[in-house]
Amino acid sequence: MRFISYLIDGIRLGSVYSIIALGYTMVYGIAKMLNFAHGDVIMVGGFVIFTVMSTWGLSPVLAVILAIIVCTVLGVTIERIAYRPLRKATSLAVLITAIGVSYLLQNLALLIFGANIKSFTSVFSIAPLRLAGGKLSISGETLITIVSCIVIMIGLTLFVNRSKTGRAMIAVSEDKDAAVLMGVNVNKTIAITFAIGSALAAIASVLQFSSIPSISATSGAMPGIKAFIAAVFGGIGSIPGAMIGGILLGVIEILGRRYISMELSDAIVFLILIIVLLVKPTGILGKKYHEKV
């Protein structure tokens, strides 16, 4: 029974990673850049909720909506100001710029909210689900997290494959120049991708910080990196890959933490990543690309 509860906890953590990884994987698929600032957008979302709920004392629904709006605007603004001028530059330059944006967001949060870890009030007030005669208890946060992950995954797959904007995204990710010739507005498509990714980051922040429940200026960085690893794990650029990678990562992390070592759980996750990439260099569901001479 204990194993099952760990497993469920792992799936919860993995669902959060999946949602964050989606933002990474979509941006990578379309703009071919590692958006290192994505994790810090989660932190910003968390602080928006914290301010609205704990400082202003308003309702959680309003807090979540406001967080989604702020993160979306932030994501699009970052793309417009920092990444768009560098679209044709080397990937290394874009990477360093993204790191700069990440530093900027972290230090802004440090200035506004200070260095102390703040306790975060959970957004949800749902009674835990008790199964097997009270032996197995699943918290409300866990249920909401898993359900929203599934809903987002289905919604996003439908959106990308069925809608016109979604297909424009696929077109841009496959061949930017050909997409331009087909009348796709590349700048607009990339901006929309950033908007969706950042909105997902806001949702992830609700789920993540409600179950920890604490927040500080750097608390977005590590989930961001883990989610990025989840995206690579599943094959970067692939939406189902992000989900599989995220959940695997979450489960491995929680089981490693419980059964092997608290301090080594991160090392185990990273080691498995290296092994997976050695066997399958483009991730579990990654596309194989053939080099042309």
Next chain:
Amino acid sequence: MTETWRKFSKSTRINTITVGIIILIYVLCQIMISAGMMSYLMKGLLMQFCYYGILAVSLNLTVGILGELSLGHAGFMCIGAFTSAFFSKYMVDIIKNTFLRFSLAIIIGAVSAAVFGVIIGVVVLRVRGDYLAIVTLAFGEIVKNVINALHIGFDSRGFHIALEAGKLELLEGGRMIIDGSQGIIGTPRDSTFTIGVIFLILTYIIIANLINSRSGRAIMAIRDNRIAAESVGIDITKFKILAFTISATLAGVAGVIYSHNITTLESSKFGYNMSIMILVFVVLGGIGNIRGSMIAAVILTLLPEYLRFLKNYRMLIYAVVLIVMMIFNWSPACINWRKEHSIKGAVCRLTKKISKTKKEA
């Protein structure tokens, strides 16, 4: 004198001048220290210039010359730092001669970093580009986390290794060497500014000579076009591992210098933030430009210290400067603007205009 100077190749002349400048700066610093003109803060920074310089130059070999993105350079530094500090702390009463002890420490740190360099080098052959960035990032985090959980001590029965502090069970008179997240405390402070500068110059000479050698050209050929390089018979496996191992070894040496200059050596310092900081040195100094790496390492170490009067806004301004510099350096629009507005371009246009008017006349 000028005759013999001219006989040298261009690269030899440039390298000699660079080494000369480093020595000149070193002598100036020593004069300032002995004259008491150097502040306490500055003296501390001098060591940082050395090991960050070595790190930046060695990472430039991977990023600039080999063309592979590495986000785990701090991991190699961490290995060098901890193995050598472990050795020095254990040997502090056995080998009394500082020179001998530190020389051995350097060798141990360099070799152990090199071993991991070979291992990661093999991985480099399998994965490429952004995937490699993640593998190296993961490597750095593994090293950090494992050392963070490691407890090693010794007593009359020999060494004891445990993952938890309580399980070590040292006998009376036993000593703790690596104490988990507290790291190694009290490594003998064997490394000095002079040693740092010597190794910085050595690193520069090694990398500069490598670039101008047959191996260096092979490595650059792999960077520019892997398939073409392979088809003219360059052994990709050999040269990729070679470049990665040299880079890792030098990072290990930087780790040895670092660990023998501080009182408390903690593994948490070697996270991906440090790897990224070294990468920033390389990118801002110019990818593939060794002298640029050293200059960037010095300037970017000084900058946060001189911005201290800004207090909390310091890192904020650092971030803004970083973003603006990257856009100014790399954005195609900015590159065009710089071309149009540079002094050189203005002079060119002026001479063209003059010759045009002359022709018309």
